[in-house]
Amino acid sequence: MYILYDIIVSASRFFLQIIALFNKKIKLFIGGRKETFEKLNSEINSDDKVIWIHCASLGEFEQGRPIIEKIKQKYTNHKIVLTFFSPSGYEVRKNYDGADVVCYLPLDTKSNAKKFLNAIHPDIAIFVKYEFWPNILKALKERNVETILVSGIFRKDQAFFGPFGGWMRKSLKSFSHFFVQDENSQKLLAGIGIQDVIISGDTRFDRVNEIRQQNNHLDFIEEFKQEKLTFVAGSTWKEDEQLIVDYINNKASKEEKFIIAPHNINPKEIKELQNSLNKKTVLFSEKEPQDLKEFQVFIIDTIGILTKIYSYANIAYVGGGFETGLHNILEPATFGVPIIIGPKYDKFREAVELVNEGGCFVVYTKDEFNSQLKELFTDENDRTKKGEITKSFINQNIGATKKVLEYIDSKIF
Secondary structure: OOOHHHHHHHHHHHHHHHHOOHHHHHHHHHHHHHOOHHHHHHHOOOOOOOEEEEEOOHHHHHHHHHHHHHHHHHHEEEEEEEEEEOOHHHHHHHOOOOEEEEEEOOOHHHHHHHHHHHHHOOOOEEOOOOOOOHHHHHHHHHHHOEEEEEEOOOOOOHHHHOOHHHHHHHOOOOEEEEEEEEEEHHHHHHHHOOOOOOOOOHHHHHHHHHHHHHOOOHHHHHHHHHOOEEEEEEEEEEHHHHHHHHHHHHOOOOOOOEEEEEEEOOEEEEEHEEEEEEEOEEEEHOOOOOOOHHHHHHEOOOOOOOHHHHOOOOEEEEEOOOOOOOOOHHHHHOOOOEEEOOOOOOOOOHHHHHHHHEEEEOOOHHHEEEEEEEEHOOOOHHHHHHHHHHHHHHHHOOHHHHHHHHHHHHHHO
């Protein structure tokens, strides 16, 4: 099976090189990997102690970030290698100063796995939430490298738990230990004979708790917001924006302000969004030298500041629930605001729990969105109560990072 898998991965590299001629993201995916071994060979010496942390993309990086930063503080004699699979993670965090080397993970062939591990020779390998690469995991096990998964979450419909999942189960059994988010994940792993599991929770709660405590001040948002109630919609897709635009155009009062931070910031799509609004609208890229308080809608056509913007929200909307799947609801929740989402949220444990607790509201139609948003704008007591639920939800789930670090202390170093 490993031989067939190796052939498939090698063949995929060939086809991706062709696709890269026409696709910018795939071009980054292929081109960036050409630099991996050069980076590692120039930065990692044979006598270095190394901790390797792997994240699929940007979301997993944010999930693993509290662990990375605590390790950086505590294990000063180790070098940290941080790898990404996706360009959407690497391109944003390639200059992250919490790691000594940031690079792409090589494609998972047997030869790449050997070459990669020879280069970094890690004392420990930490995978965040997802990513199970059979050749790399097998090589780690053969080298007796302590390998852990943090903030893992498993579902019954995954290949590991099906009748034909034996080969993938073998990959899972290469891990030394699992830190999972919930009891269901622990039971699923126990059902296939994996017992080295701790229910630690989700490290993203620790991350958003840190975000809450940092300096989130933004002069231009304060100038725009003034003292008015402000709705912040983050990581929105077109279907999300259709609901928001309809409300702004037809239901919004002059005392309500709106900030929209689209997931895609393609200039053409941003301009289409701006043109669809009949209220006075400004773009982040055009905010100077505007008098921002005169605008009712602020479109954020940049990346990297959404978490700070959520701190100014009175009500939040998190996108993706009508499209590809829900984005991160914990970022606005940490600031104690009620949240509205679309219907595709059932695979996100935190969303399911927060909906059940009453701090997050699911809408399926334009009318439901209009009704829910207007109610939150006009009923201060209800808005405050729901916001207290979201903040309490964050506070009750902090602590996963501490559990992971205690394990590292007692078992590894």
